[in-house]
Amino acid sequence: MRYKAVLFDLDGTILDTIGGLAYTMNVARSMSGLEPQPLEQVRVMVGNGIRNLIKRSLANETSESVDPDKVFADFMEYYIEHCIDNTFPYDGIMDVLMDLKDRGVKLAVVSNKADVPSCKLIEHFFPGVFDYVRGHREDTPLKPDRQVVDETLEILGVTSAEAVYVGDSDVDIKTAVNSDMPCVSVDWGFKTHQFLVEHDATNIVSNMDALLSALIVE
Numbered sequence: 001m002r003y004k005a006v007l008f009d010l011d012g013t014i015l016d017t018i019g020g021l022a023y024t025m026n027v028a029r030s031m032s033g034l035e036p037q038p039l040e041q042v043r044v045m046v047g048n049g050i051r052n053l054i055k056r057s058l059a060n061e062t063s064e065s066v067d068p069d070k071v072f073a074d075f076m077e078y079y080i081e082h083c084i085d086n087t088f089p090y091d092g093i094m095d096v097l098m099d100l101k102d103r104g105v106k107l108a109v110v111s112n113k114a115d116v117p118s119c120k121l122i123e124h125f126f127p128g129v130f131d132y133v134r135g136h137r138e139d140t141p142l143k144p145d146r147q148v149v150d151e152t153l154e155i156l157g158v159t160s161a162e163a164v165y166v167g168d169s170d171v172d173i174k175t176a177v178n179s180d181m182p183c184v185s186v187d188w189g190f191k192t193h194q195f196l197v198e199h200d201a202t203n204i205v206s207n208m209d210a211l212l213s214a215l216i217v218e
Helices: 018-030 040-042 048-055 069-084 094-101 113-125 145-158 170-178 193-198 208-215
Strands: 006-010 106-114 132-136 163-167 183-186
Touching: 018 040, 018 048, 018 069, 040 183, 048 069, 069 106, 069 113, 094 106, 094 208, 106 113, 106 145, 113 132, 132 145, 145 163, 163 170, 163 208, 170 183, 170 193, 183 208
Parallel strands: 006 106, 006 163, 106 132, 163 183
Antiparallel strands: none
């Protein structure tokens, strides 16, 4: 059937945000007297929200004086102001989005990234493209819980049977399963093709043409 709506993850799916996330993580670490971490180390820690990113970043720190809440606050203060820095749309993603939009497909972003920077990033890089953007808010559970997906589908006026979820991680695969939706996994993001295979991805695409083809099936 033809999908009436496509829900996208943000980080690693439509935007390459790892440069900005890694830089901000190291700004926050430095404010607590900690050494920086390499980008590739930060990459594998992303996917379950900023608090979990910080928890993983601090996992091997021995100093009892490091306050995770302070690191979180420092991260958020800097990132909200600088989230656009070192962040880029994946080549060709705008063409995919505009093709879907021209076909009358409703588009949404559902991300574990905090809501304020999520909305700021989408407004900057994709103005007027998405029908709804929802990042994480402290009063709602993170993906793979289905609550925010259900809220998004209700706002779009479609059912889970009429929609598909697109993401780059195991979290996105589980989100789709929990939400009774099919999932298209992209392997240009923060997880490798093999990682996605090992985490039960059923439809993996490696380029924008394949993504569009997977989303406009009749």
